[in-house]
Every structure is written in C-alpha cells, then in structure tokens.
Amino acid sequence: xxxxxxxxxxxxxxxxxxxxxxxxxxxxxxxxxxxxxxxxxxxxxxxxxxxxxxxxxxxxxxxxxxxxxxxxxxxxxxxxxxxxxxxxxxxxxxxxxxxxxxxxxxxxxxxxxxxxxxxxxxxxxxxxxxxxxxxxxxxxxxxxxxxxxxxxxxxxxxxxxxxxxxxxxxxxxxxxxxxxxxxxxxxxxxxxxxxxxxxxxxxxxxxxxxxxxxxxxxxxxxxxxxxxxxxxxxxxxxxxxxxxxxxxxxxxxxxxxxxxxxxxxxxxxxxxxxxxxxxxxxxxxxxxxxxxxxxxxxxxxxxxxxxxxxxxxxxxxxxxxxxxxxxxxxxxxxxxxxxxxxxxxxxxxxxxxxxxxxxxxxxxxxxxxxxxxxxxxxxxxxxxxxxxxxxxxxxxxxxxxx
Amino acid sequence: xxxxxxxxxxxxxxxxxxxxxxxxxxxxxxxxxxxxxxxxxxxxxxxxxxxxxxxxxxxxxxxxxxxxxxxxxxxxxxxxxxxxxxxxxxxxxxxxxxxxxxxxxxxxxxxxxxxxxxxxxxxxxxxxxxxxxxxxxxxxxxxxxxxxxxxxxxxxxxxxxxxxxxxxxxxxxxxxxxxxxxxxxxxxxxxxxxxxxxxxxxxxxxxxxxxxxxxxxxxxxxxxxxxxxxxxxxxxxxxxxxxxxxxxxxxxxxxxxxxxxxxxxxxxxxxxxxxxxxxxxxxxxxxxxxxxxxxxxxxxxxxxxxxxxxxxxxxxxxxxxxxxxxxxxxxxxxxxxxxxxxxxxxxxxxxxxxxxxxxxxxxxxxxxxxxxxxxxxxxxxxxxxxxxxxxxxxxxxxxxxx
Numbered sequence: 001x002x003x004x005x006x007x008x009x010x011x012x013x014x015x016x017x018x019x020x021x022x023x024x025x026x027x028x029x030x031x032x033x034x035x036x037x038x039x040x041x042x043x044x045x046x047x048x049x050x051x052x053x054x055x056x057x058x059x060x061x062x063x064x065x066x067x068x069x070x071x072x073x074x075x076x077x078x079x080x081x082x083x084x085x086x087x088x089x090x091x092x093x094x095x096x097x098x099x100x101x102x103x104x105x106x107x108x109x110x111x112x113x114x115x116x117x118x119x120x121x122x123x124x125x126x127x128x129x130x131x132x133x134x135x136x137x138x139x140x141x142x143x144x145x146x147x148x149x150x151x152x153x154x155x156x157x158x159x160x161x162x163x164x165x166x167x168x169x170x171x172x173x174x175x176x177x178x179x180x181x182x183x184x185x186x187x188x189x190x191x192x193x194x195x196x197x198x199x200x201x202x203x204x205x206x207x208x209x210x211x212x213x214x215x216x217x218x219x220x221x222x223x224x225x226x227x228x229x230x231x232x233x234x235x236x237x238x239x240x241x242x243x244x245x246x247x248x249x250x251x252x253x254x255x256x257x258x259x260x261x262x263x264x265x266x267x268x269x270x271x272x273x274x275x276x277x278x279x280x281x282x283x284x285x286x287x288x289x290x291x292x293x294x295x296x297x298x299x300x301x302x303x304x305x306x307x308x309x310x311x312x313x314x315x316x317x318x319x320x321x322x323x324x325x326x327x328x329x330x331x332x333x334x335x336x337x338x339x340x341x342x343x344x345x346x347x348x349x350x351x352x353x354x355x356x357x358x359x360x361x362x363x364x365x366x367x368x369x370x371x372x373x374x375x376x377x378x379x380x381x382x383x384x385x386x387x388x389x390x391x392x393x394x395x396x397x398x399x400x401x402x
Numbered sequence: 403x404x405x406x407x408x409x410x411x412x413x414x415x416x417x418x419x420x421x422x423x424x425x426x427x428x429x430x431x432x433x434x435x436x437x438x439x440x441x442x443x444x445x446x447x448x449x450x451x452x453x454x455x456x457x458x459x460x461x462x463x464x465x466x467x468x469x470x471x472x473x474x475x476x477x478x479x480x481x482x483x484x485x486x487x488x489x490x491x492x493x494x495x496x497x498x499x500x501x502x503x504x505x506x507x508x509x510x511x512x513x514x515x516x517x518x519x520x521x522x523x524x525x526x527x528x529x530x531x532x533x534x535x536x537x538x539x540x541x542x543x544x545x546x547x548x549x550x551x552x553x554x555x556x557x558x559x560x561x562x563x564x565x566x567x568x569x570x571x572x573x574x575x576x577x578x579x580x581x582x583x584x585x586x587x588x589x590x591x592x593x594x595x596x597x598x599x600x601x602x603x604x605x606x607x608x609x610x611x612x613x614x615x616x617x618x619x620x621x622x623x624x625x626x627x628x629x630x631x632x633x634x635x636x637x638x639x640x641x642x643x644x645x646x647x648x649x650x651x652x653x654x655x656x657x658x659x660x661x662x663x664x665x666x667x668x669x670x671x672x673x674x675x676x677x678x679x680x681x682x683x684x685x686x687x688x689x690x691x692x693x694x695x696x697x698x699x700x701x702x703x704x705x706x707x708x709x710x711x712x713x714x715x716x717x718x719x720x721x722x723x724x725x726x727x728x729x730x731x732x733x734x735x736x737x738x739x740x741x742x743x744x745x746x747x748x749x750x751x752x753x754x755x756x757x758x759x760x761x762x763x764x765x766x767x768x769x770x771x772x773x774x775x776x777x778x779x780x781x782x783x784x785x786x787x788x789x790x791x792x793x794x795x796x797x798x799x800x801x802x803x804x
Contacts, residue, residue, distance in 0.1 A: 057672070057673060057676050058673070058675075058676025058677055059676065062677070072495070073491055073494075073495055084673055085635045085670070085672060085673055085728075086672055086724050086727050086728045086731065087633075087634050087635040087636065087699075087724070087728055088699050088701040088703045088723070088724035088725045088728070089475055089634075089635075089636060089699055089701050089755065090634070090635035090636060091703070091724065092475075092701060092703060093474070093475055112713070113713065113715065113716055115716065115719065115727075116672055118710070118713055118716045118719070119705045119716075119719050119724070119727060121710065122705050122706055122708045122710065122719070122720070123703070123705060123706060123724075125706075125708055125710065126706035126708055144712045144713045144715065145712065145713060146712070147711070147712030147713070148710050148711055148712035148713050149712075150712070151711040151712055152711070165676075166677075224626070224627075224686065224688055225626075225627065225665060231489075232489050232491075232492070233487045233489040233491075233492035234489065234491060234492060243677065243678065244676075244677035244678070247677060247678045247680065247681035247685075248677055248678070248679075248680040248681060250681070250685075251680050251681025251682070251683070251684050251685035252680075252684050252685070253684055259684060259685055259686045259687065260684075260685060260686060261681065261685035261686030261688055263627060263667070263681065263685070263688070263689075265665070265667065268487070270459070270487060270488055270518055271459060271460070271486055271487055273460075273788065273791065274459050274460025274461065274567075274646070274788075275460055275464070275568075275645065275646035275649060275650055276645065276646070276649045276650065277650075277787065277788050277791070278649065278650040278653050278654075278785045278786075278787045278788050279649035279650060279652070279653025279663065279665065279787075280653070280787075281653070281787030281788065281790075282653050282654050282655055282661060282662075282786065282787035283649075283652075283653035283654070283661055283662060283663035283665070284626065284661045284662060284663030285661065286626055286663055286665070287665075297489075297490050297491055299490040299491050299494060301490045301493070301494060301525070303521045303524050303525060304524055304525060304527075304528035306524045306527055306528055308520070308523065308524065308527065308550050309549070309550055309553040309554070310546050310547065310548070310549030310550035310551075310552075310553055311514070311515065311520055311546045311547060311549070311550050313515065313546065314515055314517065314520045314521075316796075316799055316800045317517065317520070317521050317524075317799055318524070320799065321490070322488050322489070322490035322493065322521070322525075323490045325488050325517075325521060325799070326487075326488045326489055326490070328795060328798045328799060329488065329517075329795055331794075331798065332791045332792070332794040332795035332798055333791045335791075335794050336790045336791035336794055339790070353491065383680045384680075384684065385679065385680040385681075385682075385683030385684040386675065386676075386679050386680050386683065388683075388738045388741070389675065389679070389734045389735045389737075389738035390734070392733075392734040392737050392738055393730060393731055393734035394718075396730045396733065396734060397718055397719060397722065397727070397730060398718045
C-alpha cells in the first residue's frame with residue numbers, strides 16, 4: 001500500500017516551533033531586540049528642534065504612533081507629527097501646525113521610493129532647506145533615499161533587509177523618533193526580550209501564543225474576524241498597528257493556493273460599547289474578541305462627590321476613580337460576552353502604562369502573527385497583492401507627464 | 403392543497419419601499435430634515451466662548467465629529483473638543499487643552515443618564531461652575547438631564563423620542579455644535595433633502611440604494627464584511643460614524659431568531675493601501691468594498707518641480723497636484739480590485755468638500771441602513787444586546803459604594 005497527499009494540514013505545535021526557530025535565521029525582527037541603541041541615544045541627545053516630523057507611511061509610522069499615543073503624557077515637551085497621507089487638505093492642515101524652521105524631519109522608507117513619502121519630502125524641501133542639521137533618513141543601506149542622504153551628508157539609520165516594514169517598529173524606525181521624544185528605548189527592548197526569551201525557552205508565552213494561534217487557525221472559517229477591544233484610548237494607535245500587522249501578514253494565499261483570511265478589527269472601550277458591541281452580541285458568530293485592559297493607569301482622578309440636581313440616581317458613581325470605572329466597564333462587557341459561551345474571547349491585562357509593558361504586548365503580537373502564519377502555511381512577510389496597484393498607479397502618473 | 407411557511411424570505415423592492423414609507427410615521431430621523439433651525443442659529447450666534455466642548459458618547463458625538471473632521475478647515479477660530487471616554491489619562495490630557503473658563507459645554511445624552519457623560523459632567527462641574535452661561539443640554543424632553551438643566555436654567559434642545567442616537571446627527575445633537583463652529587446647517591439639511599426627495603420619489607437614489615441593499619442582503623453569508631475605503635483623511639470621522647450606524651443597526655436577530663451580521667470596516671486611502679489592501683486582494687473573498695473619492699478638494703497644492711539627488715526616478719510625480727495624486731491612487735486601487743471580478747466593489751464620488759455634499763453621503767447611508775434592515779427583517783433602531791452589560795456594570799459599581 002502506498003499513500004500520497006496534497007492537502008493542507010495543520011501542523012503540530014512542535015513542528016511549528018521548530019519552523020519558527022529556523023525562521024529566526026533569516027527573518028530579522030526576532031533579532032532587533034539585541035541591537036545596540038547607543039547610536040540612537042547619542043543622536044537623540046543632540047536634537048534641539050521643538051518639532052519632530054516623521055515622514056513615513058504604513059509600517060514606517062504605525063508602530064511609532066502606537067507607542068507615542070500610549071505614552072504621550074510621559075514624553076518631553078517636543079511635538080511629534082506624522083505626515084503620511086497625500087490628502088492635500090489634511091497635509092496642508094498638519095503642516096500648518098509645524099514650525100518648519102524649528103523642526104527635525106525623519107524621512108522613513110524601507111524601499112526608499114515610497115511615492116507618498118517622497119512626494120511629501122519634495123513638498124517640504126520646497127518650503128525649507130533640508131540638510132544635515134534638520135533631516136535624518138531611515139532606509140535600507142542601498143536605497144535611492146540612502147543616496148539622497150549621502151549626497152546631503154545627512155545622518156542615516158538603517159532598516160535591515162530582512163526586517164519588513166510592519167515588523168520594523170523595534171528598529172530605528174520606531175526607536176529613533178521615540179527616543180527623541182524622551183522615551184526609554186532600552187525599556188522597550190527589555191519588554192520584547194522578556195517575551196521572546198519566555199517563548200523560545202517554551203515558558204509562559206509559548207503556551208499562550210501556541211494555544212491562541214491554533215484556536216484561530218482551527219476555527220478560521222467559522223470565526224473569520226478577530227476583534228481587539230482595548231479598554232483605553234491610549235491603545236488607539238496599538239489597534240491600528242495590529243490591524244496592519246494582522247491583515248497584511250495573514251491575508252495571503254497558502255501553499256495550496258487557497259485564499260486565507262483573518263480579518264482584524266480594532267475597537268476602543270468604552271466608546272465602542274455604544275457602537276459595535278451590539279453587533280458582537282446579537283450578530284452572527286463570526287468573531288473572536290480579545291479584550292485588553294490596563295491594570296494600573298497610575299492616575300487617581302476620581303469622579304467627585306457631586307450630586308447633580310435631577311440626576312441623583314447616578315450618585316452611586318461618586319468617589320469612584322475613573323481608572324476603576326473604565327475597568328469595571330470592561331469587566332461588565334467581558335462578563336456579558338462570556339455569558340453567551342459561543343463568542344470566543346480572551347483577556348490581556350497590561351500592568352502599567354510604560355514602555356516595557358507596551359513592548360511586551362506588541363512583541364507578543366508579532367510572535368502570534370508569525371506563528372499563525374506558519375500554521376496556515378503562508379509567507380507572513382511579503383505583500384504580493386499590492387504590487388499590481390502600484391504598477392497601475394505608475395502608468396497613470398507617467399502618462400500624465402507626457 | 404394547502405401551503406404554510408415559516409421561513410424568512412427576501413421581500414420585493416416594492417414591498418420594502420412601502421414599509422419604509424410607513425416607517426416614516428414613527429421613525430423620526432426621516433423628518434429631521436424639515437426642522438426649523440432658527441433657534442439653533444440664534445443660540446450659536448450668541449456663543450462667545452473660544453472652546454466648545456461636546457460631552458457625549460456614541461451617537462451623541464460620532465456624527466458631529468464626522469462633519470467636523472471633514473470641514474475643520476472651513477470652521478471659525480473656535481476649538482471643538484470631544485469628551486467621551488472614561489479613560490483617566492486620555493480625559494485628563496484632553497481637558498488640559500481646554501480653557502475651562504472660556505468654554506461652552508454641550509452636554510448630550512438622549513436618555514439623560516449615560517454613565518460616561520454624567521461622570522465626566524460631574525468632574526467638570528467640580529472644576530468650573532456650570533450655569534446657564536456656559537452650559538447647554540441636549541436630551542429627551544422628560545429625562546433626568548432635562549431636570550438638571552431646568553434647575554440651572556440652562557438652555558435646552560431636544561432629541562425627539564423617535565430619533566435614535568445613531569440616527570441623531572441631523573437633530574440639534576449635530577447641528578448645534580456644528581453651527582457654533584460656523585458651519586452652514588441649512589446646507590447640511592439641503593443635502594439630506596436632496597437625497598430623501600430623490601429616494602421617496604423613486605428617482606436616482608432609489609435605484610442605487612435598493613440595488614446596493616439587495617446585493618448585500620442576498621450575499622450576506624458569502625460577504626459578511628462591508629469595507630468602506632475612503633480616499634481622504636477628511637473622511638476618518640465619517641468612517642467611524644458609518645461603523646456605528648451599520649454595526650449597531652444591523653447586528654440583530656431577525657424575525658426567525660437568526661443572528662444577522664454585516665460587519666463594517668472603515669479604511670483610509672492611501673494609508674491603508676500600505677496595510678489592509680493586501681488582505682482584500684489575497685485574502686478570502688468575504689468582503690464587499692465601497693470606495694469613496696472626492697472629486698474636487700479645492701486645493702491646488704502641487705508636488706513641486708524638485709528633483710531630489712538620488713531619487714530622480716520619481717521625478718514623474720513633479721508638478722502633479724496632490725489632489726490628483728490621491729485620486730489616481732484611488733483609481734489604481736479600484737482598477738486592481740476590479741480586475742479580480744470576485745470582489746464586489748462600488749465607487750461613490752463626492753463632488754466637493756462642503757456641508758451639502760457630506761450630508762448627502764451621510765443621509766444616503768442612513769437610508770441604506772434602514773433599507774437593509776427592512777430586507778433582513780430586523781428592528782434597525784434598537785440595541786437590545788447591550789443592556790445586559792449595563793445591568794452588570796451597575797451592580798459592580800453599586801456594590802462598590804457599600
């Protein structure tokens with residue numbers, strides 16, 4: 001008897017783990033956590049400008065924005081701006097808030113020829129002289145943007161070739177602007193290391209990540225939507241970063257040519273309790289829900305002991321700290337969802353609002369994405385689907401010049 | 403022979419239309435468009451404060467934010483703020499940007515006892531004396547918040563009982579703050595009227611809306627996700643408003659007790675070309691995609707005729723107005739998606755960035771939502787699924803006070 005097969009089969013955890021271990025040799029993001037940050041810190045120390053402007057789109061800005069949005073209240077007095085969209089009104093409005101003569105421009109493009117970034121760079125360069133004093137470049141070491149930087153003697157930082165844009169937040173792409181804003185980049189890397197070492201030594205994070213990935217893959221047809229429900233507005237940027245990471249990494253054809261789909265959605269509590277929650281609860285069971293809570297906001301602002309005439313029935317909230325209110329709102333939503341038993345749901349609790357804890361969350365999501373990608377047998381790190389549109393655009397624009 | 407049935411069946415367009423016509427008698431949003439705006443304009447004229455603060459969550463703020471975000475660059479010099487989340491750090495940070503002594507507070511809650519809004523109101527009232535000079539209330543005419551306003555002799559505007567929160571943007575909820583910000587509320591209502599009259603006289607919008615609704619309902623199992631891909635950052639708020647409108651209205655059990663699901667997702671181009679697009683293109687075919695473009699941004703900023711040393715290969719973008727670049731990016735993405743033929747896709751073009759055109763878009767989406775709701779035979783206007791969580795929360799908080 002002989003047996004051959006050509007169908008896709010979900011592999012064992014051990015097989016996946018050894019594939020991920022092997023992947024570390026040629027996928028760069030795993031190794032960013034051991035980088036030397038002294039050059040970044042040295043450069044950041046010398047930045048005198050009040051405004052810090054990131055010119056970058058997608059993977060060149062979303063991760064930085066995620067950490068900035070989470071820790072904005074702990075940053076120094078500099079102002080961080082992001083220029084990414086080619087929307088003329090939006091761009092004009094954002095630029096009007098920047099003192100161009102007191103700004104450092106950080107131009108970020110892995111390929112060096114991202115059309116949005118270079119178009120905005122051209123626009124900026126027509127408004128203010130860009131030179132080594134007010135412009136720094138983060139790109140691949142052999143890109144056209146690198147040539148530009150060399151020509152103008154600008155400081156350059158590099159994105160390793162084996163680090164994809166959406167996995168680049170822990171390279172100079174994220175660390176440089178965040179360090180300039182006064183955040184502790186070594187704490188960021190410590191958080192990553194904690195998760196990485198736990199995972200690769202098959203401790204705590206290993207079990208969690210494997211179980212979650214396996215569940216999502218085994219149930220991907222039934223639950224094709226993965227909702228993150230973050231109970232803090234500070235996680236708004238994290239949600240966006242997650243959407244890119246998950247969507248762009250996992251929306252692929254697998255080795256059998258079958259189109260995969262795990263569709264990410266990011267919600268913010270309590271705001272989306274007043275919106276999307278109804279759909280989760282009474283809608284079709286096509287969603288998993290991951291709640292993210294912050295245990296200690298380190299902010300003790302309370303609802304004051306004020307009784308409002310007419311609305312005395314709400315006096316039971318008096319003296320409750322807002323941080324407790326929001327967490328009870330999360331707990332109430334979680335309990336309500338758990339009571340249905342057919343909405344798969346898990347809860348991640350971040351202990352503190354700091355660099356270390358957010359980095360742990362983000363690195364664990366990178367790992368989860370890599371593991372899910374291995375389970376569904378796709379290339380997690382490319383994005384072949386968007387190339388056709390780029391070619392069409394180039395044709396349209398070049399036709400224009402004629 | 404006899405025949406009985408108890409299964410759900412998609413009704414004819416004529417049946418749906420006559421149900422919608424009947425609905426106008428007891429669902430209030432259809433009739434908001436004929437309201438008299440003189441009281442709103444009169445009040446707005448008298449507002450002297452520099453800061454305008456909306457205290458409201460969900461339907462009490464999303465629609466206002468959508469229009470504000472779209473037309474921010476046309477507003478007067480007042481500053482509009484939204485306080486909605488109970489996140490203590492976020493709230494604290496937002497309040498720090500408001501001069502409380504030069505602010506008008508607009509407290510919006512349909513029920514009058516929304517826990518987030520009242521908690522924040524209590525907090526504000528402990529920081530600044532609220533009275534008829536700096537506080538106005540928008541609520542139902544018999545709510546507890548109305549009692550509060552009467553007690554303090556504050557100006558009151560009303561949300562009709564038959565207008566649900568997520569359908570209330572064209573009531574005082576949206577019109578009052580937007581009018582104070584200098585936008586033309588009569589133009590807003592004109593846009594709504596144009597769509598409404600076209601629909602109800604079975605002209606242009608009737609066909610479009612019926613066809614689209616029918617397609618979505620007939621294919622809801624295959625395409626359970628409806629993506630709006632807006633090619634302008636100005637539509638960021640519209641996307642959020644759409645997500646609430648669609649998700650909370652249509653995530654319901656139908657008359658057969660079957661859980662319905664049409665899951666809304668909002669994307670922004672060109673940013674999400676660098677993120678979610680890959681998933682649309684190579685992922686499972688579970689999404690419809692609606693593109694929204696702006697024909698004329700009324701902004702002629704061009705990519706300057708600058709050649710950057712090293713990056714000369716991108717000189718083909720020189721002299722192209724940004725408004726043309728972003729629209730060509732949209733067209734390239736649309737062409738690329740259309741080429742697959744199995745991704746259902748439609749394109750809405752807004753002619754101008756003004757009150758009239760955005761209102762047309764929003765009102766047509768309200769109508770579309772109502773029509774889809776009729777097709778799937780649900781109550782589009784309630785939200786029974788979120789009540790359980792509210793009861794659990796109240797128990798948790800009241801337990802606290804003991």
